[in-house]
Amino acid sequence: MNLPFGLQLKDVIGPIVAIIAAVLSWFSYWRNIRLAKRNANRSIYVDGQKFLIDVCKQLISEPILWCVYDDEPLRNEKVYDINDPVQQAKLRAFAHLHLNMFEIIVNEVPKPAVLGKRTASNVWYDYLGDTLSRSRMIREILDEQASKEIWSDALQREYRRWKQSDRGRRVACSAEGSGN
Numbered sequence: 001m002n003l004p005f006g007l008q009l010k011d012v013i014g015p016i017v018a019i020i021a022a023v024l025s026w027f028s029y030w031r032n033i034r035l036a037k038r039n040a041n042r043s044i045y046v047d048g049q050k051f052l053i054d055v056c057k058q059l060i061s062e063p064i065l066w067c068v069y070d071d072e073p074l075r076n077e078k079v080y081d082i083n084d085p086v087q088q089a090k091l092r093a094f095a096h097l098h099l100n101m102f103e104i105i106v107n108e109v110p111k112p113a114v115l116g117k118r119t120a121s122n123v124w125y126d127y128l129g130d131t132l133s134r135s136r137m138i139r140e141i142l143d144e145q146a147s148k149e150i151w152s153d154a155l156q157r158e159y160r161r162w163k164q165s166d167r168g169r170r171v172a173c174s175a176e177g178s179g180n
Contacts, residue, residue: 044108045120051101058094065094069134095138102128103155125158132162133171 003012059065066072067080068091074080081087105124112122132139141147142159162168 041110041120044105048101048105048109048124051104055097055101058097062090065090067091068094068098068137070136071134091137092141095135095141098131098135098138099141099151099155102131102158103152106154106158107152128158129162129165129167132159133167139171 003009064074064079064087067075067087102124106128109121109124110119112125113119132142139159142151142156148156163172
């Protein structure tokens, strides 16, 4: 085989093998990065599910905690007493548990997909929005001055985004209209 510039086959094989090795190495690196990201995201979602299981266990052991949500039917029953400081302390603690869970999720999960396919991140952000819409107590905690020192910038940013959303404005208007 005649190669240009007086090169022999043995002179060309080494660089070709090196280029192929570099391309394969880059491809493996890229695949490993994608796999590591996918595993990290999956781990975050699994941890989030563990948080939800803890929340559910709390709700099962102490049903009055459902009253953290404004639309909970137990609020109309005799078991719920808005003037009971122990109940209110439990509800605030439960609200803080929710906020701790959301803070971890908002800080760690990838941003939700804007268009197209819904991801697990979309589900978590929707859950945060639903919780903010349904719980005046959680909103009040986030509005407290001390919250700026307690909760992360990411959670506070999501809360501000929710307040500026159509849903947040509707909730604020209905709260003003009901005198709450």
